[in-house]
Amino acid sequence: MQFKVHAQDGSTAARTGRLSLSSGEVETPVFMPVGTRATVKGLTSEDLRECGTRMVLANAYHLALRPGPELVAEVGGLHSFMGWDGPTLTDSGGYQVFSLSELNDVSDEGVEFRSPIDGALMHLGPEEAIRIQELLGPDIAMVLDECPPYPCSRDEARSAVERTLKWAEECQAHHERNGQALFGIVQGGVYEDLRALCAERLSELNFDGYAIGGVSVGEPDDERQRMTAFTAPLLPPDKPRYLMGVGFPVDLLHAIEQGVDMFDCVAPTRMGRNATAFTRKGRIRIRNSCFKRDTRSLEETCDCASCRLYSRAYLNHLFRNDEMLGPVLLTIHNLTFYHGLMSEARNAIKEGRFESFRQQFVSVYSGRKEDPQ
């Protein structure tokens, strides 16, 4: 893996770059849609390309449970399996084990948990997390980390940092797959000294890239922004920085301003399936009766399949009848919106006007007030 910073914004830490991965190149900042079970729900890989997707995230945890990493490897690996020949990243499964499973026991060796499919007792440790991701074969694998919830005490956060560092070393020691990059993950909760310690120790291990983890776990926006702003500059400037699980448009622009290069979040896809569309003026709940007779597309300036072909009135009709095409179309629109935002951010950085771009976007966009007319 190679990463080159191409342009640096004059007045902020925002930057553009290029990730060269085994499966292709990706311009940064980049947003990765979440394809949990090796599928971005409802979209073909051709749909994804048309939305502007260049890199997809899949969840090692879900794929390890079903169909199993051995099967994925046997049929040709993640790319071939999911019909996506572009770059991919898998998370290690740590976040899901901590957030979705009935936890049985966390120790320095890993996590014991019960499979939600058949209740079988399972173990996920650093060696297993690497084994799974080497079998799956994404371009980028992530270390196993301990991701505590929010809020968490200083002691809990310290313990999670220590374990995360231990596991990071072990993951690195076990990682052998050629052409697959491995990223470290910074934990530390809302505690700056712990974040600093974790970032420093991880940097010494010389990973291919660095993620800011332990965010998007229920903390207030300002805490997340504070931790992002604090942590990003502590990470090696010549390596890609990845803010995990974030976020909404305003969060993304804030993080880009701090020098973050990579993002993933379920917001555009999950909210799209739940009838929420992103527009320049804010979010729209398309089930709302004010859209029943609205012949406009979701966004006049958008060229996605939904906006090319369909009115808000039709989308309203689809969702009111639980028609599958509704979730498909709003997913397409929302991903197009997210990728378009990244593309504009890259252009603004290249032209040295990122801060004014961000301010203008935020002044028009209303993240909280829904259904602007």
Next chain:
Amino acid sequence: MQFKVHAQDGSTAARTGRLSLSSGEVETPVFMPVGTRATVKGLTSEDLRECGTRMVLANAYHLALRPGPELVAEVGGLHSFMGWDGPTLTDSGGYQVFSLSELNDVSDEGVEFRSPIDGALMHLGPEEAIRIQELLGPDIAMVLDECPPYPCSRDEARSAVERTLKWAEECQAHHERNGQALFGIVQGGVYEDLRALCAERLSELNFDGYAIGGVSVGEPDDERQRMTAFTAPLLPPDKPRYLMGVGFPVDLLHAIEQGVDMFDCVAPTRMGRNATAFTRKGRIRIRNSCFKRDTRSLEETCDCASCRLYSRAYLNHLFRNDEMLGPVLLTIHNLTFYHGLMSEARNAIKEGRFESFRQQFVSVYSGRKEDPQ
């Protein structure tokens, strides 16, 4: 509307033709996917085009209940509403009223039934059926008919024929919309003399086209084939013949051989959503564990998005995880299969070899034995 027969098969009644409708031209024999609520579930109109769809059916009954024909008219009519600029046909709602609703009362004036949405008492008579379809605005509207179930007694069938003829006249009298064709529907159950009577009387009314109705209501295959073979030659040869609600591939080829030009059926879409794929060798149930590691596409010779991009192993994975993309992909594949079959049938007719084409297809295709390897 214009209809021209282009080629007539030498040894059978099979024929090709061209329907010239307000929204475009359609080569026949044609298969129309069912877009019940003005959406072929999960597919955009661009997906449909790519599958080979040239004409779509929507259900007046469902659209009358929600969002209502007035709303559809207000936002620009069915084509604009559903983002499909090609030809469309709506059924009159009769079939749905008889098969889906709690029937309250059928009289010569029409049917009283309860709305499944809010329980309101509703009335559908010939005038209302035409009013709804004129508001919706498809290229082809259908008369209201009385469609009895199978089996039904001779008396019931006779009564349904009489009412169907009365309503056909009334529909024709009320129909005013320019550029919209109106088709009559032949009823008569399994009784040849009733079918003949109905066909003869309808022919005198000079409709734009003629449908064979009252099939696909639970009758055995051979009864349906017998009625189709009996009825089709009684219909005016210079008008399109439409076999409603039929069917599976072998049924389609049999009906084409009898001179039928148009078809609609939920089989490719509904069965696709339920994990059944059509192939040249027969049907495949993709959830079957024999496909878990099968790296082949559904059909080697198929060029649909599913076959271009994905293996049977991946489709198996999608369905086992209830992933929305599974139903989308199998719908795409099945429609591509159906439209491809129609296209090959047209070519075979033009080349005067329809019967050998049909026999060869049937000899390879196993409609009953599922999961051929």
